[in-house]
Amino acid sequence: MRSAVWKSITALASIGAGLAARNAATSLWEKRVGHEPPMNPADPQTSWGEALGWTVGVGALVGVARLLARRGAAEAWTKVDGQTPPGLQDA
16 A cells, blocks of 8 residues: 555656656747747757757756655655655665
């Protein structure tokens, strides 16, 4: 039961953080570049520079946001439950 609850919490935290990071990346791109990011970076009409810039930028932001969300969830879980979340080991 604890494991299922933990998986649900981390899934929701990761999804929320990923969506927020993607929205932030889109806003940042529009301010820096002056137009919307490429909808499909694999489209041959998109320049290599824009395709790589968008992919690397959004990937990094989403990855960091998901990590922060999961770590925050683990810290909150430990404070509330008094134990490390299921499946995580103390480092």
